[in-house]
Amino acid sequence: GAGVSQSPSNKVTEKGKDVELRCDPISGHTALYWYRQRLGQGLEFLIYFQGNSAPDKSGLPSDRFSAERTGESVSTLTIQRTQQEDSAVYLCASSLQEYYEQYFGPGTRLTVT
Amino acid sequence: QKEVEQNSGPLSVPEGAIASLNCTYSDRVSQSFFWYRQYSGKSPELIMSIYSNGDKEDGRFTAQLNKASQYVSLLIRDSQPSDSATYLCAVKGDTGGFKTIFGAGTRLFVKA
Numbered sequence: 001g002a003g004v005s006q007s008p009s010n011k012v013t014e015k016g017k018d019v020e021l022r023c024d025p026i027s028g029h030t031a032l033y034w035y036r037q038r039l040g041q042g043l044e045f046l047i048y049f050q051g052n053s054a055p056d057k058s059g060l061p062s063d064r065f066s067a068e069r070t071g072e073s074v075s076t077l078t079i080q081r082t083q084q085e086d087s088a089v090y091l092c093a094s095s096l097q098e099y100y101e102q103y104f105g106p107g108t109r110l111t112v113t
Numbered sequence: 114q115k116e117v118e119q120n121s122g123p124l125s126v127p128e129g130a131i132a133s134l135n136c137t138y139s140d141r142v143s144q145s146f147f148w149y150r151q152y153s154g155k156s157p158e159l160i161m162s163i164y165s166n167g168d169k170e171d172g173r174f175t176a177q178l179n180k181a182s183q184y185v186s187l188l189i190r191d192s193q194p195s196d197s198a199t200y201l202c203a204v205k206g207d208t209g210g211f212k213t214i215f216g217a218g219t220r221l222f223v224k225a
Binding site for chain 1: 147215
């Protein structure tokens, strides 16, 4: 079946612009996660959605970052007023339920110039 | 602060040898444990999940879990150059919103 998909695969933006990243989870997966991975670094948790529960936003680095998810479908991660330190690969993952393994999408590489 | 610790490596093993990757975690109530492989420039790929103490084997891979020691390991038998990658240990508890904590990863090089 189809895996997690993300769009765009690459995004180059100017400092100060807003960007929106999209994630389509595996069908039927109730949990969805966003991570950030800077070059040569580990995964940094950003936000987690589980069904209709309130999301866990504890990893969002600033109020410039926000994310939405409609039901158990698509999620969007929005970064407002981008800064150069936002340059990274943004990874989305989904899992069947919260205890189970996560499957990652290919990521969106964001470059802020 | 929940933590997952891995040796950063690099770990270098000859082709055909056994590679042993280790991970310790701080949260005693952790319930789910995962190993991912990440090739350079790619996203993490699930290798194994393990939920109970003991060994779990899948092909050339064996995951070992010891909850009393808060330790999980991954053994790769008959290592191949294509196994060269960064291996991420991930731990999920049943508190704190089921957030998964990832280790920083161990870089493995398999020499032909």
